[in-house]
Each structure stands twice: as C-alpha cells, then as structure tokens.
Amino acid sequence: MIENRRRLNVLSELLEPNWRFWSLVLILLLSAGALFLYPVSEYQGYVDPFYSPTVLVLPFIALFRLSCYAYRKDYHRHVFKHPMACLNDERMDSSKRKYTGETGFFALNNFHRYFFYIGLAILPFFYYDFYTSMVYQSGFFIFRLGSILLLVNALLLTFWTISCHAFRHLIGGSVDCYSCLSHGKGVKKLFNGQSFLNLYHEQFAFVSLLVVVAVDLYIRALIAGWPVDFTFFKIAI
Amino acid sequence: MSDKVTISIKRSDPSKGEAPHFVDYEVPTQEGMVVLDAVHYIENNIDPTLSVRWNCKAARCGSCSAEVNGLPRLMCKTRVDKMGDKISIEPMRAYPVVKDLVTDVSHNWEIAKRIPPFTPKPNLPKPWKIAAIDITRSKEFRTCIECFLCQDVCHVIREHQSNYLGPKHMVKVAALDMHPLDSIDRAGFLHVEGGVGFCNITKCCQNVCPEGIHITDNAIIPEKERVVNEFYDPIGILIHRRKKK
Numbered sequence: 001m002i003e004n005r006r007r008l009n010v011l012s013e014l015l016e017p018n019w020r021f022w023s024l025v026l027i028l029l030l031s032a033g034a035l036f037l038y039p040v041s042e043y044q045g046y047v048d049p050f051y052s053p054t055v056l057v058l059p060f061i062a063l064f065r066l067s068c069y070a071y072r073k074d075y076h077r078h079v080f081k082h083p084m085a086c087l088n089d090e091r092m093d094s095s096k097r098k099y100t101g102e103t104g105f106f107a108l109n110n111f112h113r114y115f116f117y118i119g120l121a122i123l124p125f126f127y128y129d130f131y132t133s134m135v136y137q138s139g140f141f142i143f144r145l146g147s148i149l150l151l152v153n154a155l156l157l158t159f160w161t162i163s164c165h166a167f168r169h170l171i172g173g174s175v176d177c178y179s180c181l182s183h184g185k186g187v188k189k190l191f192n193g194q195s196f197l198n199l200y201h202e203q204f205a206f207v208s209l210l211v212v213v214a215v216d217l218y219i220r221a222l223i224a225g226w227p228v229d230f231t232f233f234k235i236a237i
Numbered sequence: 238m239s240d241k242v243t244i245s246i247k248r249s250d251p252s253k254g255e256a257p258h259f260v261d262y263e264v265p266t267q268e269g270m271v272v273l274d275a276v277h278y279i280e281n282n283i284d285p286t287l288s289v290r291w292n293c294k295a296a297r298c299g300s301c302s303a304e305v306n307g308l309p310r311l312m313c314k315t316r317v318d319k320m321g322d323k324i325s326i327e328p329m330r331a332y333p334v335v336k337d338l339v340t341d342v343s344h345n346w347e348i349a350k351r352i353p354p355f356t357p358k359p360n361l362p363k364p365w366k367i368a369a370i371d372i373t374r375s376k377e378f379r380t381c382i383e384c385f386l387c388q389d390v391c392h393v394i395r396e397h398q399s400n401y402l403g404p405k406h407m408v409k410v411a412a413l414d415m416h417p418l419d420s421i422d423r424a425g426f427l428h429v430e431g432g433v434g435f436c437n438i439t440k441c442c443q444n445v446c447p448e449g450i451h452i453t454d455n456a457i458i459p460e461k462e463r464v465v466n467e468f469y470d471p472i473g474i475l476i477h478r479r480k481k482k
Contacts, residue, residue, distance in 0.1 A: 069438055069458055076437040083392035086441035087307040088330055095396035103434035110461075110469040165454070169462035177417035179368035188370050198454065 021079045040220055044229075045136025046146045047129040048219050049153055049212045057122060064115035069165045070205035072102075072109060113166035120161055126154035141237050145230040146218065153208075153215050160204035163197035242266050242317055244275050246287065247327040248337050257334070259325070260284075266317055272324065273301050273312035276338070288337040296447055299384030302329055303338050309386040311447050329389040342385050348406050351430065355413055358420040371417035377455060378412035380448045381405065387442035387452055393435045401432035404442035404452045411456035414463070424463040433457075433464055 035058075041051035050058065065071055076082050082101075083094045102109055133147040161167070172191030178184035197204075221228050244264050249257040262283050264275045273291060280287045292298040294313045301312040304327040306320055317324065332340035357365070387404035388394050394403045402410070410423050410431070427433040436457055443453045450456070466473035 072437065073439050077439050082437060083396070083439060083441065086390050086444055088304060088327075089392070089396055090307070094392055099393070099397045099399075099435075101393065101399070101401075101435035101437045103432075106437070107434060107469075110465045113462075113465065113470060165458045166462060166465075169459060169466075173459050173462060174466065176371075176415050176419070178370045179417070184370065 018079070018081070020081075024079060038220075040216075040223055043219050043223050045133045045142075046150065046219050046222070047132060049126065049129075049150075049215050052129050053122065053125040057118070060115060060118045061122070064112075064119045065205075065209070067109040067112035067115055068205055069112075070202040072106075073202070112164075113170070116161070116164050116166045123154070123158055123161060126150070126157055130154055135237075139236055140234055142234045143232045145228075145232075146222070149211075149215050149218060153211050156204060156208035156211050159197060160201070160208040162194065163201040163204055165198065165201065168194050168198050239322055240266060242275065243323040244272075244279060245323060245325045246276070246279070246337065247325070248287070249334055250336050251334060252336070270317045271313055272303075272305055272310075272315045272317060272320070272326065275317055275324070276312060276326065288335070288339045290339045297382060299382035299447075302384045302386050302389065303327065304329060304389070309389040309445050311384060311386070314447055329385065331389040331391075331395045332385075345383075345385060345388065345403075345405065348402055349409065352402075352406060352410055352413070353421050353423055353426055355416065355419055356421045357418050361418060365418060367417055374455070375412045375415045377450055378408045378415075380450060381408055382448060384447060386445045386447065390441045390445045391436075392439070392441070393437075397435070399432050399435045400430065401435035402427075404436075404457065406431075407433070407436070407460060408450065408452055408456045411460055414460065422463075422467075424460070424467045427460055428464045428468050433461060436461070 035050055035055065039051065039055070040048050041055070042048065066075075077084065081094060082097075082099055083089060089095055100106070130147060130150045133144070133150055134142055136142070168191070171194055172178075172187045175181065175184075175187060175191075178188045181187055218228065241263050244262045245259045246262065247257055248260050249255050262279045264278050267274070271294075273289075273294060276287070276289050280289065289301065289312075291301040291313065293300070296311055296314040299311070302309060303312050304310070304325075305312065305315050306325055307327075309329060312326070326338065328334050328338045328340045329342075332342050332344065335341050383405065385405060387408075388406075391401075391403055393399055393401045407427075410427060413419055413421070414423050423431075438453050438457060438461075440453045442457075443451055446452055467477050468474070
C-alpha cells in the first residue's frame with residue numbers, strides 16, 4: 001500500500017482542475033518571456049537582479065527557492081492543496097487524492113542545501129551591483145534612489161539566505177552536545193543568532209522575492225522613460 | 238457578546254450503534270467563559286449523558302482536546318466570545334470515538350513503543366551531569382502536554398494512509414536525538430519506519446500547539462536534515478560513514 005503511494009504522482013496532480021497551479025504556470029511563462037524576449041540586464045549602472053551575475057544562474061536560484069522550506073509549505077498548501085487549510089477536510093478534497101508527500105518526486109527537495117551553497121556564492125554579486133550603481137560614471141560618485149533599492153534587495157536576499165533551515169543545520173543544528181566541543185559556546189551563540197533570523201524565514205522568503213521583481217520593474221520603468229529616478233548627490237572623485 | 242450561544246455538539250455512541258449527529262444546545266454566556274465551561278453547563282443542566290474527557294481545566298493536562306469550529310483546540314483554552322454565536326464541537330477525527338467527545342488515543346502508545354528508547358553513552362561517570370548549554374533545545378520539547386492536537390490536525394495522519402509517526406512523536410524523537418547523553422542516531426529509523434518523508438512541512442501542527450512548541454521548525458525540519466545527512470547528501474553520507482568507522 002505504502003509502496004504504491006510512493007510512486008511518482010506529479011502527472012495526476014497536473015491533471016487536476018487546479019486553477020492555482022495553472023495560474024502559477026502562466027505567471028512563470030509570462031515572466032520567462034519578459035526575461036528572455038525583453039532583456040534589461042543593465043541600465044545606467046543599475047544591474048537587474050534577474051541578470052546578476054548572469055541570467056544563466058536563474059534555474060539554480062529557482063531551484064533554491066522551490067526547495068526552500070518556506071516555499072514548500074506554501075506550494076504544498078496552496079498549489080497542491082495537501083492540505084488546503086488546517087481546518088478539517090469537510091469536502092474530502094485532500095483525502096480523495098493520492099498523496100506521497102516528499103517520498104516521491106518531492107524527495108528532490110532534500111538537496112536544498114546544495115542550492116543553498118549556490119545561493120550563498122551568488123550573494124556577493126548583489127553587493128557588487130550596489131557598488132557599481134554608485135561608481136558607473138568614471139570620475140564620479142553618484143547616490144541615487146535605485147542604489148538604495150539595490151541595497152535593500154541585496155540585504156533581503158542575504159537575510160533570506162542566511163536564515164535558511166539547511167544552514168541552521170550546518171552551523172550547529174546537528175550538534176547534540178555543545179559542551180563537548182572546544183568552541184561549543186561560540187557554536188551555540190551562532191546557532192541561537194541564526195535561529196532568531198530563522199523565525200522570520202518565511203517573511204524574508206516572500207518579501208525578498210517581491211523586492212527582486214519590484215527592482216526589475218523599476219529598472220524597466222526607467223528604460224521606458226518614466227521619471228522615477230532621484231539623485232541624492234553626485235560628487236567628483 | 239450576546240447573552241446566549243448555541244453549542245452544536247457532534248454526538249455518537251458506537252457501543253449502542255448510535256450514528257454521529259449534531260445536537261444544538263442553548264447556553265447562557267458569562268464573562269471569560271471557555272468552551273469547556275459551556276460543555277460543563279450542558280452536562281450539568283441540560284443533558285447529563287453527554288461525555289467529555291477533562292482534568293485540569295488549565296491547559297496543563299491535554300485531556301479536553303476537540304475540534305472547535307473545525308480546528309483542533311483545547312476546549313479549556315478557547316474562549317466562547319472569540320468563536321461566534323454558534324460553536325460546533327466535534328471529537329478529534331484522527332481517532333476512533335468512544336462516546337460523544339471522548340476519543341481513544343491509545344494508538345499513540347503503540348507508536349511510542351516503536352521509537353528507539355533513550356540509550357545513554359557507555360561508561361558515563363555517575364551521577365550524570367548535563368551542561369545548561371546542552372539542555373535548551375530539548376527542553377522546549379519537554380513542555381509537550383500530549384494533547385494530540387498536532388496529531389489530529391496533521392493531514393497525513395488524518396486523511397492518508399502512511400507509516401508516518403506524526404508530529405507529536407517527531408517531537409519525542411527530536412528530544413531523544415538532541416539529548417547530549419543519548420548515543421543512538423534515529424535518522425535511519427525515521428527514514429524507513431518513521432515515514433518522515435510523508436511530512437510536507439505545512440506547519441499546521443505548529444499552528445495548533447497550545448504549548449507554542451515550534452514543532453516543524455525545531456523538531457521536524459532538524460530531523461529531516463539529519464535524514465538528508467545520512468541518505469541524500471553525498472558529502473554527509475561520507476562523513477557519516479567515517480564517523481561510524
């Protein structure tokens with residue numbers, strides 16, 4: 001019985017009349033179209049976060065997001081409706097459908113930590129983009145509204161990445177006896193600090209995603225000629 | 238808050254072949270009244286045949302678990318004025334009903350027997366000493382009052398057939414695994430017999446816990462990560478094998 005349930009059941013999920021799932025697919029297709037057909041990798045020193053450092057890393061970032069515990073909770077609930085809510089399943093909506101949890105296709109989520117490593121390696125590029133946005137004109141240091149947006153974006157992505165559950169496991173979550181380690185107190189302090197950030201992991205996950213999209217739209221608005229940029233100061237160096 | 242509230246209780250008596258059905262009762266409300274007070278009022282003044290299990294009425298014993306307006310809650314910790322003018326009360330769906338609101342939760346003792354017990358490291362000097370820094374994590378899990386609300390709300394337990402232990406028992410496993418003097422690694426047990434892969438971390442268990450235990454974040458996900466270490470992560474598998482040698 002259990003072995004049968006462990007079979008790949010993605011196809012049966014796709015055949016469900018699930019408007020949430022198909023809406024998500026449509027949004028992703030439109031986004032992919034916008035990214036590849038109308039690329040805006042750079043404009044006046046602003047590097048679009050979707051193209052930083054290159055659009056080719058986007059699939060890995062997408063996998064990092066999709067295998068994140070925060071997103072897993074939400075797509076299992078709101079896309080695949082297992083369960084749709086914590087209330088009892090009066091309409092037998094969930095119990096009538098086959099369920100394999102994370103034993104079948106979604107067992108791939110167990111490789112989240114590898115996508116985390118890639119995410120961590122990409123983080124410095126966002127700070128470099130912030131720096132570039134201020135010194136892109138040779139001989140000048142310019143501080144504009146867009147630079148603040150790039151910095152906020154970089155910080156949110158950093159908070160989301162370092163509040164990750166997989167990272168929590170790696171920096172001390174796997175330790176059972178801290179006093180047995182020579183630097184146990186330091187490890188526990190690091191673990192406690194990360195655990196504090198981890199409380200807000202879901203918020204960081206969604207706000208950082210929205211800000212990435214917002215910054216992309218902001219740069220597209222600038223290219224379209226919208227007067228939405230504001231220079232705070234410009235000094236010769 | 239109105240003077241009266243309608244309490245709709247799902248009643249049944251399987252021993253007499255009585256099918257489950259809702260019965261409505263009008264109950265006068267009082268300031269600070271909880272759902273268990275309303276059930277007691279019905280038991281004492283309207284229908285003494287109503288069965289309900291309770292002990293402390295202080296959210297410490299975990300006996301009065303039920304589904305109030307469709308969501309598993311402790312009746313003694315749920316205020317009437319927060320639940321509307323008509324409140325439905327049902328027994329926990331994950332368990333067989335004994336009578337009315339009383340359910341048979343003994344299946345949990347069978348699951349508890351399957352969990353590899355606490356096994357101290359060999360040759361520990363007596364008396365055992367544990368540093369304060371090492372107890373903070375498993376201390377959270379010790380506050381579990383075994384109300385089984387998390388088991389009841391878990392859709393894997395309630396709606397699907399699997400070998401998944403359930404959130405309450407994941408908390409137990411995590412408390413044992415994170416014990417500084419314990420010598421057993423239970424990741425293999427969880428992966429094969431415990432069905433931890435069936436949990437899709439939707440956090441309903443964490444939402445309903447009356448003790449505020451971060452069941453998913455502090456027990457289930459750390460245990461899932463330990464399973465990843467031993468069964469999915471190639472580097473983790475190598476380290477684990479070297480440690481075993």
